[in-house]
Amino acid sequence: MSQDPKSQVGRRGLILILSSPSGAGKTTLTRSLVEERAGVLSVSVTTRPKRPSEIEGRHYHFIDVEEFKAMRDRDELLEWAEVHGNFYGTPRKPVEKTLASGQDMVFDIDYQGTRQVRQKLPDDVVTVFVLPPSFKELKARLERRAEDAPDVIAKRLANARIEMERWVEYDYVIVNEDLDRSFQSLKAIQTAERLKRDRLVGLSDFVEGLLAEKLD
Ligand SMILES: Nc1ncnc2c1ncn2[C@@H]1O[C@H](COP(=O)(O)OP(=O)(O)OP(=O)(O)O)[C@@H](O)[C@H]1O
Numbered sequence: 610m611s612q613d614p615k616s617q618v619g620r621r622g623l624i625l626i627l628s629s630p631s632g633a634g635k636t637t638l639t640r641s642l643v644e645e646r647a648g649v650l651s652v653s654v655t656t657r658p659k660r661p662s663e664i665e666g667r668h669y670h671f672i673d674v675e676e677f678k679a680m681r682d683r684d685e686l687l688e689w690a691e692v693h694g695n696f697y698g699t700p701r702k703p704v705e706k707t708l709a710s711g712q713d714m715v716f717d718i719d720y721q722g723t724r725q726v727r728q729k730l731p732d733d734v735v736t737v738f739v740l741p742p743s744f745k746e747l748k749a750r751l752e753r754r755a756e757d758a759p760d761v762i763a764k765r766l767a768n769a770r771i772e773m774e775r776w777v778e779y780d781y782v783i784v785n786e787d788l789d790r791s792f793q794s795l796k797a798i799q800t801a802e803r804l805k806r807d808r809l810v811g812l813s814d815f816v817e818g819l820l821a822e823k824l825d
Pocket residue numbers: 629630631632633634635636637638750751753754785786787788789791
């Protein structure tokens with residue numbers, strides 16, 4: 610539980626999940642949040658090949674299918690899914706540790722994983738769906754990123770329509786046109802969610818003390 614030294618009120622950590630079609634900008638937004646120390650990034654395991662710019666342990670833990678299945682079967686994954694033909698999953702232990710310390714955990718996962726986490730930890734989950742301003746811009750971003758082969762980009766664009774239909778399952782939606790504005794919106798969501806009454810620990814005792822306070 611994190612504690613505000615000025616009061617006796619602390620708060621439970623929350624799980625902030627960002628999902629989007631590939632290229633809409635959720636990784637950029639989650640990384641910005643983590644760089645500001647506003648949360649701890651959940652580093653997934655994946656069977657996808659590493660992109661040129663990616664670093665093992667920082668962007669993902671890159672593992673083979675056999676290892677992935679072994680982790681899944683040992684129940685070491687909080688959630689998992691097959692996305693764009695590869696397996697992805699969230700290691701359970703770091704999530705439990707981070708939440709117990711009262712920090713927020715930031716997830717960049719797809720809608721299938723979001724459903725699983727929401728089902729397991731309904732009180733702690735806040736979900737944000739990131740949309741691109743247009744399909745044309747989505748394609749342009751994937752091409753400008755220049756990290757995936759043309760056939761991979763084509764597959765991701767084909768899946769984008771199915772993924773975008775899931776926006777209705779999310780608590781918030783950000784249309785990521787201007788990156789700075791989108792980031793401000795994300796921070797506003799996190800700030801408001803942190804202040805929710807149910808997430809504040811010790812609030813009743815604090816208010817009781819407040820009411821019992823005598824004025825001289
Ligand atoms: N608002 C924005 N305007 C212009 N470019 C952006 C914006 N947001 C992100 N980008 C760029 O678009 C590209 C895709 O962004 P990013 O990698 O964050 O997408 P993603 O949703 O995480 O995709 P994936 O699911 O494939 O990992 C990156 O090159 C990023 O720098």
